[in-house]
Amino acid sequence: MAEHVNIERRRQAIYGWLLLSPAAILLTTFAFYPSLATFWDSLFSRETRRRPSEFIGLENYTDLFADPTFLVVVKNNLIYAGVTIPVSIGIALGMALWANSKIPARGFVRTAYFTPTVLPMIAAANLWLFFYTPGLGVLDQIGSLFGLPSVNWLGQPETALWAVIIVTIWKEAGFFMIFYLAALQTIPEDLKEAADIEGASRWTYFRRIVLPLLMPTTLFIMVNALINSVKLIDHLFILTKGGPNDASKLILYYIWEMAFAFFDAPHAAAMTIMVLLVLGIVAAVKFTILDKRTHYQ
């Protein structure tokens, strides 16, 4: 009997690993090994025709912190994250509240909010190009109705990053809305009735009941928005190419440029490792703290 159990256990182990092997091989090839290799490469100097690559420790990292472009890019990305995360979450919440209330044309409203989600970032950038083009663009035409001068939204350092930020918010708010919408629909009606009987105002109801109940959703969306603030850079290729003067350059775009335009893989690797570190911290916070705290629902 005990032997039978043993055989069964061994059989399960073999099956388990067999079933896992395709995933294990692919994940090793395209996630784990590349992560380690990136770290390894970030410790070596760039290979040129005259000098072979040699071990230089953390020099690539110190180089980056001495590189003014890198510092600008980090600052840009912090602004990008700091604005797109709260603003798109706020708009998403507003959209969800509206799309959930009994208003006319609710179907149209929901569709309009969600549609940008299914468009590629490249297409979104093309659409917005029509808004931002100086002189001919929609924004300038509206401005000229009020006698405002033409603005080169994408071409000047003060506005380029903001133009990019707006496209990102436009793209992701409707996506986040659906999670709020689903969460709102799980809030029982009697809570609203109880609040009404108690004479609570709509604002109090929203702040004391709806908002806390939406907290797990908000945290989930926040993690997604954070990842997006690293990942969503496709529109830069169309709108600004990171310019003018690096004013709208974000870190993933800089990694791409470093590796595939300047052919400087070691510095690109060092930047990649830093991004992975940040994502790792986000992951650790999510899995240890957030997942425990939000399971009360």
Add this chain to the structure above:
Amino acid sequence: MSSLSRYIETAGALLLAVIWISPLVFAFWAAFHSTSDAVNFNLTSAWTLDNFRTAWDGAPWLRYFLNTFILVTVILIGQFFVTTLAGFAFAKVQFPGRDVVFILVLMQLFILPEVLIVENYAMVSRLGLFDSILGVGMPYMASAFGIFLMRQAFKGVPIELHEAARVEGCGWFGILWRVYVPLARPTYLAYALVSVSTHWNNFLWPLIVTNSPDTRPLTVGLSIFGAPENGVDISVISAATMMSVAPLLIAFLVFQRQFVQAFLRAGIK
């Protein structure tokens, strides 16, 4: 009072909806009008298909469409195969090291393929897959997210069905194929919609790995077509953009409920 605030709210909701949809509406309008009519907002001007003709002749769009179609299909088939097996292993098979490996898989949720472009490019080149559709698709096939989703779906299958199938003489793969896969159909559908729309729209990685019109997907083709160096005007770019988003956009408008449900199911597990 409350009816007044309801009017204001309705107006706000509609205004935001109009703002949100306006880039798409403007591009749609521009695509069907000559450039000068489009930028002057000449509302009474004639509609035309010239922009589409110009755009269509300007790039091998048919090839791009085909490439994107093959790409999303290859990725989806690969993902279904890999995530079904792995999800089943994590949900229903007891083996040593399972939990450790599962945490490793979850880590991949944060090691974005987008961030590892440099090494993955080297890897794809080493495997001889540079400038091939398989090279674009491979890094996405073992999706941690998909494995997680399948694991959840399979965990919900009652063990009685599993036992019943075993009594009937089904082996492991038979049980997986005849019991689990059919029962997880809604999850597959949701995952398929999310996967297809993600990879239909993906740009950075395909940009790096493809180098010829024979492999380039729509997004990369569109970005090259719209590059300022090519000097294409706004109406023609709008036409090209409309053309390349049309299949997914129309599918979304028709199957809206399914799309939204799919994204929800994929997000909130």
